Amino acid sequence: MITCSAPGKIYLFGEHAVVYGHSAICCAIDIRTRVQVEKCDSIVIESVLGRTGIDHDIHPYVSRVIEKMQEHAEFKGLRVRVDSKLPVGSGLGSSAAVTVAGIQALNHLFGCGLQLEDIARIGHSIEKEVQGNASPTDTYVSTMGGVVMIPQRRKLQALDCPIVIGNTGRFSSTRELVANVAKLKGEFPEIIDPILEDIGSMSAIAEEYVNRKDYLTIGRLMNVNHGLLDAIGVGGPELSALVYAARNSGATAAKITGAGGGGCMVALADENSAQRIAKAIRDTGAEALITRNTGEGVRLES
Template identity: 70%
Template sequence: MITCSAPGKVYLFGEHAVVYGENAICCAVELRTKVSVEKSDEIIIESILGRTRLDHDTHPYVSYVIEKMRQFVDIPGVRIVIESELPVGSGLGSSAAVTVASIQALNHLYECGLSLEDIAKTGHEIEKMVQGNASPTDTYVSTMGGVVMIPQRKKLELINCPIVVGNTHKFSSTKQLVGNVSKLRSDFPSVVEPILSNIGQISILAEKLVAEGDYETIGKLMNINQGLLDAIGVGCAELSSLVYAARDNGAISAKITGAGGGGCMVALTREDNAEAIAKAIENAGGEAIITKNTAEGVRLESLHG
């Protein structure tokens, strides 16, 4: 049995706008999805979502991974077992992590020789197939780790303050939220396009601040980004409540991460107040996770057992 893992991510800036070619800055976090694979007589996919064969309803990402990998190698049967620390459908890039870890696990099992660039590219094609429209961000960051500026795919300095995630536990589907923003943009192009472009400008300003480790100014820009995400309709009462709980208790910044509509928010904090902010998020009805940026993308965990 071969096991690979890939990290989730939070967006410091730029979700949704990045789908339209604007800049974004995204940060891999130390929450991982593990995928174990072994050859078998039939195709079996096991996860928290169920035990299926190739199944584009229950396991769309992994089913497409198998179909894509069949372009490189004959896969008569394989057993794939998924274990994840990432909540499903919550803005932390669980879809990208399961996709990237599955590609790398099959890459090792069948000795396909795919490079990290090939894995990120194949992962992006799969996210596009499932979501309808997808940026390369999540799959690239999950493959490469670190902090990445998109679309340049440029690695920036690591973020070295605590990252507190607040989960609303309200389910959100990236496909649906990306579709909603697309409709709003075509209904009101003269209003929505400048908002998306302003979100992109924030990332351009922030690049230098990340290099300098100027988290106070990064935080102010993240808070502006949050307002613009609300403006394009991807906020909700539960997310706002966690965002304000974090800010009111001294977070450097707090905003939605990922598709929004539910799912998670992210706060940057100081070393000495991460716990207090996590508590404030819990008191406001969310589940808090204290995590940090990781430099490590997809990796081989073990070859046996």
């Protein structure tokens, strides 16, 4: 029996724009998904979503992981158990974490000899299939950990400050949000294309401030990024309420993270303000988590 885990992530900059090749800066967080695998007679997938065999409706990611890994190993039966601390469909990269941890667990179980770069690449191909269109960001950062710049796949300095996450509790499907942005972009390219380019430029400019650990400047730019995400239609009243609650209680930055629509926002805090920001978020009726950047990507647990 093998267990592997992989981390979720928050975006400092660049979600959605990165789907069109613009730059993004993404940060692995210390909230993980565990996938346990063992050989057995038939294929069984167990998770919070239910107990199935290969099932592309209920378990699209895990089913594709199993199918893809059949190209690297010969097996008929398999039991896969998923145990995740990441909220599902909330912008924290639960889809990438379950995919990456699943690939690595099967890699170990069958001795396939895949390297981290292979895992990130296979993970990205699965995200593309399920999501319709997907950037390599979530699967790359979940595999490698740390803070990464995409599409360059460059590691940046670790983020040392507390990260506060506010969860609206509303499920939002990344596939749907990515399709909504594509539709708006198709209808009004003269308006939406420059916004996506601006988001990419912001990531490129912010790289230097991330490496200098200048959290005040990073924060000012993240706040601008939030406005641009709102402009392309992936914001909403619940997310904005949490963003302003966080800013009003001392957050250095507060923005949507991930696909948006519902899901989560992220705030950067300092050691003194993190609890206060989390409380302000909880006072609106939403859930709050305090976490940190992790340098550890996918790993073997047992």
